[in-house]
Amino acid sequence: MRFGGLTAVRSVDFTVNAGEIVGLIGPNGAGKTTFFNCLTGLYVPTEGTVTYKGTVLPPKPHLVTKAGIARTFQNIRLFANMTVLENVLVGRHTRTKEGLWSALLRGPGFKKAEKASEERAMELLEFIGLAHKRDHLARNLPYGEQRKLEIARALASEPGLLLLDEPTAGMNPQETRATEELVFAIRDKGIAVLLIEHDMRFVFNLCDRVAVLVQGQKLVEGTSDVVQADERVVAAYLGEPFQGEPGEEEAAEVAEAEAAAAAGQTDETDQTDQTDQVDSTREANKNTSAPETGNTPEETADTADSTTTDDVPSTTSTKGEAK
Amino acid sequence: MTDTKTTPEMPATAASAFLAWTWTAEFPGDLTIDGYPGGLQWLTFTAGILTTLHALAGYGIRGLRWLLPAGNNAPQFLTALGGFATTWFTVIAISVELGGFVNLEPGGWIAAIASLLPLLGALALPQELTGDTKTDLKAYIAKAEKIPAPTPITPWLERALITVITIVGLGVFTYGIDTEYGELFIGYLILVAFTMWALHTAGLLDRISRIVAHNRSFTLAMGFAAAIAFPFTQSDDHYANIGVNILIFGTVALGLNIVVGLAGLLDLGYVAFLGVGAYTAALVSGSEFSTFSGVHFPFWAAALTGAAASLIFGVLIGAPTLRLRGDYLAIVTLGFGEIFRIAVNNMDGVSGPDITNGPNGIAAIPDLNLFGFNLGESHNIGGLTLGRFANYYLLMVLIMAIVVLVYTRAADSRIGRSWIAIREDETAATAMGINGFRVKLIAFALGASLAGLAGTVSAHVTYSVVPTPYQFAGSTPPNSAFLLAAVVLGGMGTVAGPLLGAALLYLIPEKLVFLQDKSLLAFGIALILLMRFRPEGIVANRRRQLEFHETGQLDVPDTTTLTDEPAVTKAGA
Known part of the structure; x- marks a missing residue:
């Protein structure tokens, strides 16, 4: 995914299997949400495809949802002036068919469908524990409940894969724990979950697998132990010794500092390699900026080398295989 | 709760409508006759009656309690203000159109003073003193904060109420369409606006909308019946x-x-x-x-x-x-x-x-x-x-x-x-x-x-x-x-x-x-004022209504604040 000259996400190969909870972590600006937006069709990927249950999804949000991938948003995007129940009913949109004519004529089929939708929505509200607030306006709910309602709205579209964008942002520990249980309960319904999160305890408690995204590229993927042990991940979060090109004014000063610190840097060679390679692939990317032809297998191989991913398909792809 | 001194003036406003306000029939509506109200005098008369009713309800007189469910004084002030605005608009319109105050008969002067008195009386009504002048003044025009839940009434009574409201509404609407000259229409608009405002502050509009929500299709049917009835009332x-x-x-x-x-x-x-x-x-x-x-x-x-x-x-x-x-x-x-x-x-x-x-x-x-x-x-x-x-x-x-x-x-x-x-x-x-x-x-x-x-x-x-x-x-x-x-x-x-x-x-x-x-x-200008003071429009959406009822207002301002009150009066007078 490129925005002009900036490559936000590149060569992220990612597979979510049925009944799995997968975490996606990374520092701010790593491209996690952009990756989500690519998956759900809000952004049209410059290159690559999204595959769900073996079919390639078109980059149209409503078709992606129809196919069975639902999402929530990082900054809550509820329909603020609709009631709680109506919000969930909107989520049912793709699973119902009544058009304008049936709404105007109000035949028995319409009433049946409306009733079924409402029952299903109420089930979901009970599932997340908001049934008693069905007639409240979404805007008047407290923050934590708005997050829950957004999940219920996403679940209403009967997804096989649920994408949660920072479901615990701004929550206190109790609410986070409740969300944790909610995600497990969703998984138990047979829905695969892919979530972006900054709360590491939450992620490592919850997720079967965790992938780390840094500067738009997948750094590492594996169980929580593997990820936690990886020192590149630690470096990505906590920073690493200074290595980039310094500004003109600072050049001399930095040179001095580097000379002084040269002895202490021996064990950081891994990171040095890493950064260089990211830079080089970016340049490569600019060179091969012609559409369609870019992201050639060799380039991906390049990236695959540097990020040491295990599977090497040739395109930016996500295979959500649920059920 | 009500200041006893003010009450006599309220019927006085209504009574003054029966006097002659001007000497010539050149002012439309013929306000020259003693003993019978004409044109704009009817509006003053109605305003006086409404104010009196609200004042009596303020006393807690049995049978009028429903007019003031929250027992607040704002409706009384607003109806008095409506009467004042209508009357003074008429008096000033007479003076301007006929060229001077000499054209006012004593009746006109009496009406002007009689309509001012209940306004002052209502201002003297005790309000909850907060020590903050701005909030004190606001209490006269703000909606009651706590409106007690209405006693449940039987469905047929609800429907009867809707019928009455529809008939009154048709009457008011028909009067507005049938106004024959601009002055009368302005006076009518002033009176209707202030009365609706008063009903709103009393919490009656909320009650009506709740009843309407219970009987949605019946209300719709009554609305259409009233719409069909309209041409039959027109000659x-x-x-x-x-x-x-x-x-x-x-x-x-x-x-x-x-x-x-x-x-x-x-x-x-x-x-x-x-x-x-x-x-x-x-x-x-x-x-x-x-x-x-x-x-x-x-x-x-x-x-x-x-x-x-x-x-x-x-x-x-x-x-x-x-x-x-x-x-x-x-x-x-x-x-x-x-x-x-x-x-x-x-x-x-x-x-x-x-x-x-x-x-x-x-x-x-x-x-x-x-x-x-x-x-x-x-x-x-x-x-x-x-x-x-x-x-x-x-x-x-x-x-x-x-x-x-x-x-x-x-x-x-x-x-x-x-x-x-x-x-x-x-x-x-x-x-x-x-x-x-x-x-x-x-x-x-x-x-x-x-x-x-x-x-x-x-x-x-x-x-x-x-x-x-x-x-x-x-x-x-x-x-x-x-x-x-x-x-x-x-x-x-x-x-x-x-x-x-x-x-x-x-x-x-x-x-x-x-x-x-x-x-x-x-x-x-009207749209700018409306967007400033009531952005949801005259008739609030159900979603907005829900917002009013459930957890208070978050981003919709209450009603008008005091700042626009002088403006309205000026525009009217």
Whole structure:
């Protein structure tokens, strides 16, 4: 995914299997949400495809949802002036068919469908524990409940894969724990979950697998132990010794500092390699900026080398295989 | 709770209406007679009665308690203020029009003083003192904070109440339409506005809307019964003409409400669809000036053709433009609206194909004949005469019923929810599986065809269609700016709102002739004031209502604050 000259996400190969909870972590600006937006069709990927249950999804949000991938948003995007129940009913949109004519004529089929939708929505509200607030306006709910309602709205579209964008942002520990249980309960319904999160305890408690995204590229993927042990991940979060090109004014000063610190840097060679390679692939990317032809297998191989991913398909792809 | 000293003055206001206010009948309404109120004096009389009732209710007199459920003093102050404003407006209008205060008879002076006293009395009423002058003053015009829950009443009593309210409403509305001169209409507007404000502060409007919510279909039926009853109360067909024009305007505004109020698409060229419907009906209804003069469809076919033509235009205009959002869509629709008018103007056989006769339009559209009932002639039904416009008025009530039905049913369904979702947050809506473009196109096309349907009747009512009314902004409705103003002023997303807005926006330029060339300026100011003080419109949406009831208001200001009170009084006086 490129925005002009900036490559936000590149060569992220990612597979979510049925009944799995997968975490996606990374520092701010790593491209996690952009990756989500690519998956759900809000952004049209410059290159690559999204595959769900073996079919390639078109980059149209409503078709992606129809196919069975639902999402929530990082900054809550509820329909603020609709009631709680109506919000969930909107989520049912793709699973119902009544058009304008049936709404105007109000035949028995319409009433049946409306009733079924409402029952299903109420089930979901009970599932997340908001049934008693069905007639409240979404805007008047407290923050934590708005997050829950957004999940219920996403679940209403009967997804096989649920994408949660920072479901615990701004929550206190109790609410986070409740969300944790909610995600497990969703998984138990047979829905695969892919979530972006900054709360590491939450992620490592919850997720079967965790992938780390840094500067738009997948750094590492594996169980929580593997990820936690990886020192590149630690470096990505906590920073690493200074290595980039310094500004003109600072050049001399930095040179001095580097000379002084040269002895202490021996064990950081891994990171040095890493950064260089990211830079080089970016340049490569600019060179091969012609559409369609870019992201050639060799380039991906390049990236695959540097990020040491295990599977090497040739395109930016996500295979959500649920059920 | 009530200051005993003030009460005698309140009936005094009412009583003063029976005196002569001026010596000459030159001031309209003949206010020269002792012992009988005339014209504007009736308004003062009504205001005095209302204030007295509220004062008595303030005492807690049995049988009047329901007037003040919260027991607050604001309604009393506001009714007194209404009486004061009406009376002083009259007195000043007499002085200005006849040239000086000498034209006031003693009765006029008495009325002026008598209406001032209850106002001062109401100001002396004890309020909860907070030590903050601003809040103290605000208590006189603010809605009661705690309104006790109403005692439940039986369903038949609720229905009886709705019936009474409908009859009173019809009476008030009819009085407004029948006002014969501008001064009376202004006085009427002042009094109605203050009374409604007082009822709002008393919490009575909330109670009424709750009762209405319980009996939605009954209220709708009563509303239509009142609408049908209107022409039978009119002796002069001129007022039925006003009625039918309000209905056409209101129906089109309701169609626009689907596009703007539900789907949130700002359409600034909506009147073009009314024009398409009107022109189509004119072309196929057997006018000798029509290009297809041989064609004479029966009304139902002409109406369907008009609606279908508008639908096609709606889709044609919507398909390329609905990919745009917000302001861009507004600009493009504005452009299309103007293109329609200019195109119709040019299709006269000289600068374009000969279809619409250019600026001359299509004249002599024959009157409708439904089942042998010629709408162009007067008919005598049960001793009451229904003139030509009354006939069309009844036909228009039928059309409006269809539009209201379409609106309410569409709004409360899967498609209606998806419109509202699109309006609230288009990105989230598409992420929930709504095909934004398709759903918006349906809203646009539906709105267009409803406007076209109204247009087919309007072509017959006005005998002829010409391009001039179908413009973006003009001094008389309907035009796109007025339609949008009616929707916004009345209350977006409601059924009653656009109808009320349309009635107001039609009546004000109609009644206040002196305002005609400044009406756009006046509406601009009115809209700015409204957006500042009551952004949800006169009739608040159900969603907004919920907001009022559940957890208090978050971002909708209460009602008016004190700052605009002097402004209103000044405008009135």
